[in-house]
Amino acid sequence: MSQGLDRLDAQLLLLNALAxxxxxxxxxxxxxxxxxxxxxxxxxEAAVRRRLQGEPVAYITGHKEFFGLDLIVDPRVLxxxxxxxxxxxxxxxxxxxxxxxxxxVQVLDLGTGxxxxxxxxxxxxxxxxVHAIDAxxxxxxxxxxxxxxxxxxxxxxxxxxLHGIADLCDVIVSNPPYIAVQDAHLxxxxxxxxxxLISGPDGLDxxxxxxxxxxxxLRPRGYLLLEHGYDQAMLVRELLQxxxxxxxxxxxxxxxxxxxxxxxxxxxxxxxRLGMTDRPATNALPVLxxxxxxxxxxxxxxxxxxxxxxxxxxxxxHMKWFADRGHPVTGxxxxxxxxxxxxxxxxxxxxxxxxxxxxxxxxxxxxxxxxVIVTNYLWRPLFPLIRASIAPGGLLIYExxxxxxxxxxxxxxxxxxxxxxxxxxxxxxxxxxxxxxxCLEDPPRVLQRIVAxxxxxxxxxxxxxxxxxx
Ligand SMILES: C[S@@+](CC[C@H](N)C(=O)[O-])C[C@H]1O[C@@H](n2cnc3c(N)ncnc32)[C@H](O)[C@@H]1O
Numbered sequence: 277m278s279q280g281l282d283r284l285d286a287q288l289l290l291l292n293a294l295a296x297x298x299x300x301x302x303x304x305x306x307x308x309x310x311x312x313x314x315x316x317x318x319x320x321e322a323a324v325r326r327r328l329q330g331e332p333v334a335y336i337t338g339h340k341e342f343f344g345l346d347l348i349v350d351p352r353v354l355x356x357x358x359x360x361x362x363x364x365x366x367x368x369x370x371x372x373x374x375x376x377x378x379x380x381v382q383v384l385d386l387g388t389g390x391x392x393x394x395x396x397x398x399x400x401x402x403x404x405x406v407h408a409i410d411a412x413x414x415x416x417x418x419x420x421x422x423x424x425x426x427x428x429x430x431x432x433x434x435x436x437x438l439h440g441i442a443d444l445c446d447v448i449v450s451n452p453p454y455i456a457v458q459d460a461h462l463x464x465x466x467x468x469x470x471x472x473l474i475s476g477p478d479g480l481d482x483x484x485x486x487x488x489x490x491x492x493x494l495r496p497r498g499y500l501l502l503e504h505g506y507d508q509a510m511l512v513r514e515l516l517q518x519x520x521x522x523x524x525x526x527x528x529x530x531x532x533x534x535x536x537x538x539x540x541x542x543x544x545x546x547x548x549r550l551g552m553t554d555r556p557a558t559n560a561l562p563v564l565x566x567x568x569x570x571x572x573x574x575x576x577x578x579x580x581x582x583x584x585x586x587x588x589x590x591x592x593x594h595m596k597w598f599a600d601r602g603h604p605v606t607g608x609x610x611x612x613x614x615x616x617x618x619x620x621x622x623x624x625x626x627x628x629x630x631x632x633x634x635x636x637x638x639x640x641x642x643x644x645x646x647x648v649i650v651t652n653y654l655w656r657p658l659f660p661l662i663r664a665s666i667a668p669g670g671l672l673i674y675e676x677x678x679x680x681x682x683x684x685x686x687x688x689x690x691x692x693x694x695x696x697x698x699x700x701x702x703x704x705x706x707x708x709x710x711x712x713x714x715c716l717e718d719p720p721r722v723l724q725r726i727v728a729x730x731x732x733x734x735x736x737x738x739x740x741x742x743x744x745x746x
Contacts, residue, residue: 281324285333292337293320298346331467343396347422352414354472356392359529360451363503363536364396366527367449370499370540371401373583373604374446375623380405384493386437386450386486387411389472391419391430393449398428403638406430407445409437412471437482438489446495451503452482479505480515487515494541496623497604501538509534523602567597568651574673575647578603582646585636585665587658588629592618594649606645608635634661647671 281289287301293316296303312320323336334340334355340347342356343364349355367383375381381404385394388408398406408430410416416432423430435441437452453472455462456479465473475482483502490500500521504512509526516524521539529535571594578584584598589607591614598605605622608629609615618624627635636643642664650662650672666672 281327285327286324288333288337289323289327290320292339293317293323298337298339298341335467340390342390342392343399345392345395345399345422345426347390347392347395348418348425349390350418351467352412352469353390353418354468356390359531359535360392360503361396362527362529363449363451363501364393364400366501366536366538367393367397367447367499368400370447370501371404373581374495374498381447382407382443382445382495384409384441384445384448386448387452387472387482388419388432389415389451391422391432393451394419394430394432395422395426395428397449398430399426407443408432409435409441411436412469415469415472437486438493441493443493444495445493445498447499447501448486448490448494449501450486452486454479454483454504454508480508480511483508483512484515487512487519487521491519491521491541496541496619497599498541499538500541501536503536506533506535509537512537567593571597571649571651571673574671575601577671578647584647584649585643585645586649587662588650589618589624590614592621592624594651595621595624598622598649603647606636629658636665644668645670647673650674 287304288298290304291298291300326336327333332355334349335351338348338350340349340355342358343361347356371381371383381401383394383397383404383406385391385397385406385408388394388410391408394406394408397404406429408419410419410432411434413434416434419430419432423432438448453475455465455473455475457474457477459479462473483504486502487500494500500516502512513524513526516537516539520542522542524537524539526534526537575598581602581604584595584603584605586592586594586598586605586607589595589609590611592607595605595607595618599621607615607618607622607624608627609618609624610626610628612626615624615626625635627633634642642661644667645665646667647670648662648666651674662672
């Protein structure tokens with residue numbers, strides 16, 4: 277009866293007729309000679325007939341596995357493809373670089389269909405706030421059922437791409453329709469919804485629309501990641517670049533084809549959204565002070581894309597320096613005017629950094645950064661939090677006061693002035709320690725104490741140490 281069927285398809289249909297899980301193919305082999313009950317036989321034969329007429333296995337069984345999740349599918353939704361897992365993996369890769377300093381990371385899945393991408397992201401990162409949109413109410417009914425079965429909280433809404441969406445997101449992901457209306461491949465897809473497949477004469481109508489709309493819906497440094505056809509990568513990259521996205525790149529699917537492209541919101545786009553222009557009028561960006569030599573001297577130790585936290589960021593002179601080099605940056609400052617300006621270069625968080633609460637907490641834990649920058653700022657009570665914010669092996673670039681800035685950031689109470697012993701506690705976990713000449717009251721003594729506490733640490737009094745472990 278199952279003659280002419282792919283062996284795997286036949287096994288899946290048989291498992292389904294026997295009401296066994298789809299991953300039990302080994303069971304079939306070990307029960308090879310068991311007779312089939314007539315009811316199972318009849319169900320299997322009906323399924324085989326449907327398959328021989330071209331209906332996809334997933335619609336016959338009603339299930340499809342995606343990113344380790346068992347999803348319900350039927351002809352109201354596109355059957356999720358393994359290639360789309362590349363998009364999910366990419367989104368998971370960029371997520372650590374977004375939403376820093378915000379209460380929760382917001383992700384939006386456009387054209388969610390069965391909910392595959394949205395649910396996979398929520399299952400992998402339960403802390404995310406995941407929203408999903410589809411134009412088809414029928415598809416959304418399937419997606420909601422999947423969410424309920426899997427007990428995953430996703431906010432599903434009907435809509436057309438980003439029309440009418442008010443909230444800003446950190447990452448927008450989408451596997452939109454991308455097949456050209458005349459494409460010969462459509463014949464093989466006749467069981468799946470047209471709305472999920474076809475997108476104008478060249479297959480790019482929906483991608484164009486999403487790329488055009490996305491920047492207005494992303495937070496600073498937010499990402500737009502798109503799946504597309506095997507031959508559309510270059511065109512999609514051009515669309516993204518044309519819309520001002522930066523770090524535009526493509527990813528390969530399981531067959532080595534460029535099937536996803538994406539990029540990050542550039543500073544210029546963020547700035548124009550904040551109403552800031554490049555030719556400053558009186559209320560535009562302030563002229564930034566030059567960056568500290570000390571920061572310049574040490575930032576080469578950072579891995580590419582390493583996250584940076586700039587404490588007391590001011591108008592963002594150091595944030596700009598790091599953002600220009602591709603680092604996701606978060607700044608904290610207690611001046612509203614400064615944080616507004618600094619936001620043009622990354623995420624700027626307005627907070628009373630002297631009196632707390634520390635704004636970058638995940639529950640009881642401080643968020644960790646590959647590098648923490650502190651310049652012209654000595655505030656003793658803050659240092660335990662600064663220490664907690666440096667990721668293991670991370671970098672603290674700490675300049676007590678640069679020349680000409682001696683009065684800024686100095687604590688009002690003398691007992692809040694940082695003591696060398698406290699610096700030692702901070703320094704203990706660092707991989708490289710360097711001092712500016714003359715900035716600490718007694719550098720040689722501090723140095724001796726650090727060397728005693730951490731004999732293998734690389735310590736220098738100024739400039740680059742002779743060697744340092746990276
Ligand atoms: C290629 S399917 C992707 C489904 C699912 N995300 C996946 O990867 O399996 C595209 C989805 O986009 C939806 N869609 C088509 N046009 C849309 C529009 N204008 N706005 C929102 N969703 C749309 C379709 O209903 C369909 O569910």
